[in-house]
Amino acid sequence: MESQQAQRKNEHLSLAEKDYSLNHQHDFFDDLQLIPNALPEMAVKDACCNVNIAGLHLSSPFYIEAMTGGSQRTGIINQQLGKIAADCNLAIATGSMSIIFKEKTAVDSFLALRKANPDGIVIANLGAKATPKQAQAAVDLINADALEIHINAAQELVMPEGARDFYWLNNIRNIVDHLDVPVIVKEVGFGMSQQTIQQLMAIGVQWINISGRGGTNFARIENHRNHDVDMSDLEKWGLTTPESLLEAQKTPAKIIASGGIVSPLDVVKAGVLGAKAVGIAGYFLHQLISSGPAQLTKVIHQWQIELPRLLTLLGCQNFGELVNTQYVLHNQLLEFQQQRQ
Numbered sequence: 001m002e003s004q005q006a007q008r009k010n011e012h013l014s015l016a017e018k019d020y021s022l023n024h025q026h027d028f029f030d031d032l033q034l035i036p037n038a039l040p041e042m043a044v045k046d047a048c049c050n051v052n053i054a055g056l057h058l059s060s061p062f063y064i065e066a067m068t069g070g071s072q073r074t075g076i077i078n079q080q081l082g083k084i085a086a087d088c089n090l091a092i093a094t095g096s097m098s099i100i101f102k103e104k105t106a107v108d109s110f111l112a113l114r115k116a117n118p119d120g121i122v123i124a125n126l127g128a129k130a131t132p133k134q135a136q137a138a139v140d141l142i143n144a145d146a147l148e149i150h151i152n153a154a155q156e157l158v159m160p161e162g163a164r165d166f167y168w169l170n171n172i173r174n175i176v177d178h179l180d181v182p183v184i185v186k187e188v189g190f191g192m193s194q195q196t197i198q199q200l201m202a203i204g205v206q207w208i209n210i211s212g213r214g215g216t217n218f219a220r221i222e223n224h225r226n227h228d229v230d231m232s233d234l235e236k237w238g239l240t241t242p243e244s245l246l247e248a249q250k251t252p253a254k255i256i257a258s259g260g261i262v263s264p265l266d267v268v269k270a271g272v273l274g275a276k277a278v279g280i281a282g283y284f285l286h287q288l289i290s291s292g293p294a295q296l297t298k299v300i301h302q303w304q305i306e307l308p309r310l311l312t313l314l315g316c317q318n319f320g321e322l323v324n325t326q327y328v329l330h331n332q333l334l335e336f337q338q339q340r341q
Contacts, residue, residue, distance in 0.1 A: 003102075003103055004161075005070065005099050005102065005103065006070050006071035006072075006099065006103065006105075006106060007071070008161075008225070009068060009069065009070040009071045009073075009074050009095070009099070010071050010073050010074065011221075011224075011225060012068065012218075012221055013068055013073065013074060013077065013285075015220075015221045015224050015225075016216050016221060016282060016285060017285065017286060017289050017290070019217065019220055019221070019224075020282065020286045022217075022220070023215060023216055023217045023220065023282065024214075024215065024260065024262060024282070024283075026214065027214070027260065027262060027263075027266065028212075028213075028214045028240040028241060028242050028243075028260060028332075028333070029241070029242055029260075029265070029266045029269045029270070031242065031329060031330045031331045031332055031333035031334070032242055032269050032272070032273070032327055032328075032329060032330075032333060033327060033328045033329075033330060034268075034269065034272060034314065034325055034326075034327050035325065035326040035327060035328065036313055036314065037313065037314050037315035039315075040312050040313065040314070040315035041315065042312055042315060042317060043312070044308050044309055044312045045308075046312075046317050047307075047308035047309075047311040047312050047316070047317055047318070048308075048317060048318045048319075049061050049304070049307050049308055049311070049318075049319055050318070050319075051276060051277050051319050051320070052276075053184075053207060053254070053256060053276050053277045054146050054182035054183075054184055054206070054207045055146075055182050056091065056121050056145055056146060056182070058090075058091050058121065058277060059089045059090075060088075060089070060090055060303075060304055060307070061267060061271065061277050061278060061307065061319040062090070062261070062267050062277065062278040062279070062280055062303065062307075063085075063090050063091035063092060063093070063121075063123075063277065063278075063279055063280075064081055064084070064085055064090055064091070064092040064093065064279070064280065064281070064284055065093055065258045065279030065280055065281040066093040066094060066095050066096070066123075066125045066148060066150070066186075066279075066281060067081065067093075067094075067095050067281050067284075067285055068095040068285075069094050069095040069096070069097065069099075069106070069109045069110045069113070070095065070096070070097075070099040070100075070103075070106045070109055070110075071106070071109060072109070074095070074109050075108055075109030075110075075112045076112075077285075077288070078094065078095075078109055078110065078112045078113040078116075079112040079113065079115070079116050080116075080288060080293050081113060081116075081284075081288070082112065082113035082114065082115070082116030082117035082120075082122075083116040083117065083293070084288075084293055084296055084297050084300065085116075085117045085120055085122075086116060086117040086118075086119070086120050087297055088297060088300045088301065088304070089120070090120070090300065091120065091121035091122070091123065091145075092113065092117065092120065092121070092122055092123070093122075093123035093124075093125055093148055093279065094110055094113055094122070094123065094124055094125045094142065094144075095125060096125050096126060096127060096150065097110055097124055097125055097126055097138045097141070098126055098127050098130065098134075100137075100138065100141065101134055101137075107141065110141065110142055111141070111142060113142065114142040114143060121145045121146075122142055122143070122144050122145060123144060123145060123146045123147065123148055123184070124138045124139050124141075124142055124144035124146070124147045124148065125138075125147070125148045125149075125150060126138050126147065126148075126149060126150070127149070127150055127152070128149050128150065128151050128166075128168040128171060128172055128185075129163070129168070129171060130149070130171070130175065131171075131174075131175075132174050132175050132177075132178040132179065135147055135149075135175045135178075135179050135183075136178070136179060136180070139179065139180075139181055144181060145181060145182075146181050146182040146183070146184060147175070147179060147181055147182070147183050147184070148183075148184045148185075148186050148209070149172055149175060149183060149184070149185045149186070150185075150186050150187070150188050151168060151185060151186070151187055151188070152187070152188040152190075152218065153166050153190075154190045154218070154219055154234060154237050154238065155188055155189075155190075155218040155219065155221075155222055157231070157234075158218075158219050158222035158223050158226060158231045158234060159222040159225070159226070160222070160225060160226045160227070160228060160229075162222070169199065169203055170203075172185060172200070172203060172205065173203040173204060176203065176204045176205055177204065182206070182207065183205065183206075183207070184207040184208070184209055184256065185200050185205050185207075185208055185209070186208070186209030186210075186211050186256070186258070186279075187209065187210060187211035187212070187238075187244075187259075188211060188218055189211055189212070189213060189214075189215055189216055189217060189218055189238070189259050190211075190212070190213055190218075190219075190237055190238030190239070191210060191211070191212035191213055191238045191239030191240060191241065191243060191244035191247075191259070192208065192210040192211075192212075192239065192244050192247065192248070193239065193244075193247050194247040194248070194250045194251060194340075197210070197247065197248055197251045197253050197255075198251055200253075201251065201252075201253055206254055207254050207256065208248075208253050208254065208255055208256070209255075209256040209257070209258055209279060210239075210241065210244035210245060210247075210248055210255060210256070210257060210258075210259075211241070211244075211257075211258045211259045211279075212238065212239050212240045212241030212242070212243060212244040212245075212257075212258075212259040212260070213236070213237070213238040213239060213240045213241070213259060213260070214240050214241050214259050214260025215241075215258070215259045215260035215261070215262075215281065215282040215283070216281060216282040216285075217235060219231070219234040219235050219237055220232075220235045223235070240259070240260070240333075241257055241258070241259040241260055241261070241270065242269070242270075242273060242333055243333065243336050244257075244259075245257055245270065245273035245274055245275060246273065246333075246336065246337055246340065247340070248273075248274055249273065249274055254276055255274055255275050255276060256275060256276060256277050256278070256279060257270040257273075257275035257277075257278050257279070258278065258279035258280065258281065260282075261278055261279070261280045261283065262280075262283045263303075264303045264306040264307050264310055265310060266278075267303070267307065268307070268310045268311070268314070268322060269327075271319050271320075271322035271323070272322045272323065272325045272327055273323075274323055276319075276320075277319075284296055284299075284300075287299050
């Protein structure tokens with residue numbers, strides 16, 4: 001019999017898949033129209049998709065973003081994702097590892113990912129309340145190359161057993177100051193404003209994942225689990241991923257994008273708006289659960305084939321050059337930009 005916290009991990013997994021279509025009704029990147037380069041003057045072989053984030057060299061500009069872990073079922077998912085990451089030469093982040101400090105039985109669900117991907121880039125994941133000692137322990141457990149610290153106030157407030165106090169900045173600063181691997185601070189799908197990004201930069205955070213609304217909706221997931229208070233009015237809470245990227249443009253921050261990325265074109269559009277790399281969680285999880293590991297591997301390989309072709313269409317020889325691409329905003333995204341200027 002697994003613990004309540006382990007069962008919550010299983011519920012998150014089931015509800016994320018159950019609500020996949022509902023969570024992905026809109027691709028908010030559709031309001032971003034790229035201006036093509038009809039004379040790219042380059043070959044596809046000239047397009048380089050390698051990127052560097054947080055001191056790590058990634059062979060693709062996208063990676064498998066934090067999903068799960070903490071129970072027997074999620075351990076199987078992590079093992080599958082780890083092997084896929086190894087086979088496709090992708091970086092991968094674990095789901096939140098906070099449970100390992102309460103339940104020793106949860107450790108194997110995270111070790112499974114590293115065992116399946118012994119030589120690849122693996123990013124550990126903890127909540128913003130973690131101590132520097134816990135952060136180092138999580139990194140050491142899976143020999144992680146970096147650590148994601150997730151900030152998730154909206155999720156916690158909807159979660160029936162969630163936190164109700166959010167004094168995080170000093171704690172994040174201590175982790176950044178004491179950890180011996182790079183630290184990335186990420187949202188969990190509600191986006192970040194210019195102010196939030198500047199607050200994180202002020203305490204020494206160099207890499208920020210804005211993780212906007214548009215993909216897995218943890219307000220909706222936790223509201224399914226909350227039988228005491230109906231907080232369904234928060235299901236559209238937060239900034240979308242493109243909106244968050246527009247906010248980030250007003251800062252010198254080094255930005256990673258995630259949240260609702262469902263195609264190579266979305267990856268490119270995120271790069272155009274300034275993302276240095278892109279994380280994908282919900283879409284890849286859906287492919288894995290609905291169609292199996294072989295299908296997800298096939299999808300990832302197709303993305304890796306298409307991305308250099310998209311760079312060629314824009315006349316860009318590397319992912320970093322995408323920021324020079326001209327674009328037009330439409331509808332909600334245009335209105336957002338105009339009002340936030």
